[in-house]
Amino acid sequence: MTLLDSPTIDCVQQRIKRKLEDFIDDDLSSSDLVSVRMRKDDPNPDSPSSTATLNSFPDQITTHHPHFQPRASSSSICSFPNFTQFFVRMISGGKTLVLHGNPEDKIMSIHEKIQSATGIPLMEQRLIYGGKQLHWEQSLSQCGITNDSGLHLVGRMRSTGHPQAWQVVDDLVSVICRLCKGERGVCIKSVKSRLMEFLNMTPKDGIDHAAPYLNIFLSSSAIAALVMLYMSPHTGNKECAEDSIQHFIKSSRNVLPRPIYPEFAPIVLEFCKLLGRATAHDDPLYKLCRSSLGSMVEHVKIGRNSKYYDGSSYKKVVIAVQEIFPFVDELAKKLSEGLISSMESNFGPSPNDVRDFAAFVRPLKDAIVSQVPFGTLIPMPYNQNLPCYSEEVKFLYMLFYDLLANLQLCLNKVEDVVKKEKGDGGWDQYLSILKELHYISELYQGAEDYFWTNLKSYKASLCYLIVRYAKRGDDYKWILDHKDLTDFESRRHLVMMLLPELKDEYEELHEMLIDRSQLLSESFEYIARADPDTLRGGLFMEFKNEEATGPGVLREWFFLVCQAIFNPQNALFVPCPNDRRRFFPNPASKVDPMHLDYFSFAGRVIALALMHKMQVGIVFDRAFFLQLAGMNVCLEDIKDADPYLYNSCKQILDMDPCAVDEDTLGLTFVWESEELGSMKVLELLPDGKQITVNSKNRKEYVDLLIKHRFVTSVSQQVTHFARGFADIVTDEEIQKCCFKSLELEDLDGMLHGSESDVSVDDWKAHTEYNGYKDTDPQIYWFWKIVGGMSAEQRKVLLFFWTSVKYLPVEGFGGLASRLYIYKSNESFDRLPSSHTCFYRICFPAYSSMAMMQQRLNVITQEHVGCSFGTW
Structure with missing residues (x-):
């Protein structure tokens, strides 16, 4: 059994929309809620036999398509003012029974008409109106049934294969109906509890068992009812619906096993559709449902048709491409608005919008790629016909250029602000949007080259964004290969984001x-x-x-x-x-x-x-x-490792071809090397001793020589x-x-680390004092002595002080902390000590520069300076 869209759901959506336009007045009743259920003994409501049964009573019962609003004909209601026309929502296929009756007719007679039309036994029927079950002995007038009233047909669950699931859904709808009418004494908490009861009873042992249950929820009026509750003006209803829907959707990820969870996507999609029509797109509940759907579509199969062939069998398409396309359009507009806003304020595109955009774009692009011949790109302007997705192809192409144009304006702004060092704001999502645009560019001829060519003009901005906003765990493979667009600082940062993060525990x-x-x-x-x-x-x-x-x-x-x-x-x-x-x-x-x-x-x-x-x-x-x-x-890569071999190979390649062919070199395809005191000969090709190096094969000889010497021998x-x-x-x-x-x-x-000698000026600029002032003679002596040291002595002193012998490329500014000179209370005959963890050196107030120099000379000896610090 598969999850299919019911026409009745569209009818509900129309009714919800109509009611919302009327601001959901207090006359809301169960006639606004439709429940459709497939009977076990009538699985196909559109079958000829079913249609014939419904049409066999033209004077009393007619079929009604849910997209068509019912109205009385001039030959019936107008001619017989004592008759009441009302509608019974059927339990199969979205059919609606249109019944006529006298206000004094008993409910029992209505059940009999339904049995005649559908074959559902009397004892298996229940009629719900106004949130209450109608009793057989009551009349239409006693139940308050007037023209165009809508009744809700519910069986007694014995004719369905999943009676408990239907019971829970029907009870849920009934409770919501009463809440929407503003009835007192209805337990609001029961809405959430029934939702969780339904979720928990859904089988967890396979899609075949779980799908019918999820289909029940999708085919019923439960989703429409929950949205109606969310829009209800009665106190507490909106909060109840919001909390219940959020909990229901979030819990589905944990309650449903991973293979079954994607089957929940059509339910979330239906929530998105109804909420999207009933509320603004910045409504928090709508955004939650949209984000949840986005996280699901990466795990479900999407396509244009209801089925796809996986190479062995036909499988179901859970969501159609057309269903996610509107979300891409909506989110693309949100991103454009955010980019424009970020140029004028500190507020840019929302991280949630960027994440949702990526979630919907990727399956859309993958679906398009599946229709394109392998290894080819789509030419633009687009004058060809793919089997599917022509509109989507054109839309994504325009979206790519529009968003990239906005981003280029933003990158200009980044460069201006960074140059002026006035801070930043609203830029944190630029890299993520660029990543998605690059992903789209891979679909079209020339688009990827266009993307990278344009980014080259914004190298400074791009490097700043990487260092400022690139975070561990994000995917930056799209830019790692383009080293011409980055500098050392940004490349180092990206690699550090690939490495594990140190823990503080x-x-x-x-x-x-x-x-x-x-x-x-x-x-x-x-x-x-x-x-x-x-x-x-x-x-x-x-x-x-x-x-x-x-x-x-x-x-x-x-x-x-x-x-x-x-x-x-x-x-x-x-x-x-x-x-x-x-x-x-x-x-x-x-x-x-x-x-x-x-x-x-x-x-x-x-x-x-x-x-x-x-x-x-x-x-x-x-x-x-x-x-x-x-x-x-290659040859140029071995220049430092083996200059002798490098020069020899260069000579072989540069020699006159005639001289090589005359066997001037006397070379064959062998490699002779000394290993552990003995000479070894290795053939570079099978029977290499018999193959003479000539002008035609000398390049191959050099390549094989390098491969053996620098690859094979150390593989x-x-x-x-x-x-x-x-x-x-x-x-x-x-x-x-x-x-x-x-x-x-x-x-x-x-x-x-840094290749430069240790700069005393940089060292001094990054040093602070405790117990000393920078005007004290001891501080003056100290820096004068350090300034007179050799480069190696400074390295040893630095190592003694910090356990750092090679500074970062930024110099002292690249260290994790500033350095400190502490005044100690030790006697003058004591050597300086260090606390390397805190970059701290300590020495007493020596009485003369000569005394200080003698003490520093001791610790700047290599064998003394190492491991001399205290902690």
Whole structure:
């Protein structure tokens, strides 16, 4: 059984609309509520047999289509003024029985006419009018039935397959009807309780069992009744309806299993339709229903037809594209209004409107794509005919250009305001709207190029928005590949949003107690053997036999362990000859049987260092970096890692072709290398020893040479490093995205830090004093001494003071805190001390500059400055 739109619902909507236009006066009665129910023994109300039965009593009963308003004919009512015409809402197919009777006729006679027309036994019928059941012995006049009255036919539930569900719905409608009439003594809370009773009784063991129940609710007048209650002027009715509908819709997500939940979407859609007609689009209940529907459409199948073929069988389309199209139109207008408003005030597009817009646009675009030949784009102007969605195709195209034009005006405003440093406001949804416009642009020929070409003019604004508003958990893959539109700061921010967020809970930190003399091996045990979830929670570091703990000690550990990992003596990595700061995996690392485990450990440590924003003085070689990003390595990428091989390959490629063909080089497709003291020969192609390098195949020879030297020979090491990195960032796709989103120089800045010498002026500008004043002689002496230090001495002093040896690329302004100089009460013979967690150095008021210089010279020695701080 499927959920189908009932024509009767449209009739109800017309009646609701008509009543709302009359401001819902106090004469509201049950005649405004229609209940339609499919009988178990008459599943098809439109079948020939059913129609024949209804038409067999033309003098008493006629069928009435719900879109046609009933009116008495001149030959009946006008001719017989003592007769009363009234309508009985049938329990099948939206049919309405039009009956004529004398005011003194008993209700029993009405039941008999219904039985003659429908075959429903007398004992299975109930007639409801004014919220009350009519008794057989009463007359029409006693029940107050007048011309054009509407009666509500309800069976006694024995003729339906789901009597309890029908009973709950009928009771719900009856209660609402009484509330709308303003009756006293009706329990308002029963509306919510009956809704939840219906939801809880809906079967949870499969769509086939649940769908008939949801169809009952959709086919009944319950939705229309609830909307009528929401619009009712009687005290408490609006609040009751709002609370009940909200609770009903929100609870459906938790009560209904995930496979069944999409079947609830047509119910929410019906709420949206009725509320959209009865209220303004900024009505909170309407917006809740619209948002709920938006969250559902991504899980349901939408299309133009009632069924679609999934390759094995035909399946139901739960919602038609035409049903969600009006919401896209409505929300697009709201976004345009918000964008225009944001240029004049601090209020821009609503986050809820942007989220709903995305929720409805995506299935609409997917439905269009399903009609387009695979891999093709739709040309515009649109002069072709797709099987479906011609109007939608044109509409989305115009929507894309209109919204993008408004956004360009907004980005101009952003750039002007940022330059003047006057603050911002109303811009927080610009990136999200741009993402959706890019998504739409992928549908049309030339639209995506147009999108990126226009954004290039607004690079400064785009970078500002990224740094200011890009949040963790949002999808920024649409922009990560376009590095020409971003700068270092914005790319770094986007990558940080890909990394896990550090937790502040002290109890969840992964604790490490490490002996300095066994730094690498013990760090390996703590990091490589730990559950990645534990490491993502944060780290707590302490060195054995030392009192110091906290962030300063953790910064020191990161620096020291990274220096150890990349120390060539440990055979994991080798420095590049042309740039000793850069490292590449050592092809001969297998001298250590645990080398691959250590590469996984190294990947985890580097990911954690990035996550903790630690500058460790290490950078990667380009060939290593490209492999981590899942990209190919070419000749220009090996210049630093192996300058000898680079120059040799360049010579081979640049040589005169004739000289190469004369076998001047004497080369074949083999690679000779020294490994662990012995020479090894590897064929680059099958039977490579017999293939001579000539002018036609020399490019292939060079490519194979580079691939073997920088890819194949270290593939296991790179794979394990990447796997360790992925352990921290949660998966391999994010790992590749982190590196692919950056330039190599970006990673240099994030891992190594500033390449510039420590600036004393910048240092001084970011330092505050406690116990001293900046005019004290000790402060004057201190900065004069620091100014005379060598670059390395300043690094050691900085490390002693903060556990930071390499500053961020922004200099001291990039540190998490300002630095402090504290005046201590120690005697003059004491050396300075530091509290690295708080970036604090302490020293007494030395009596002379010479004394201070002698004390500072001691702590700026490399072996003293490291790990000398107290905590």
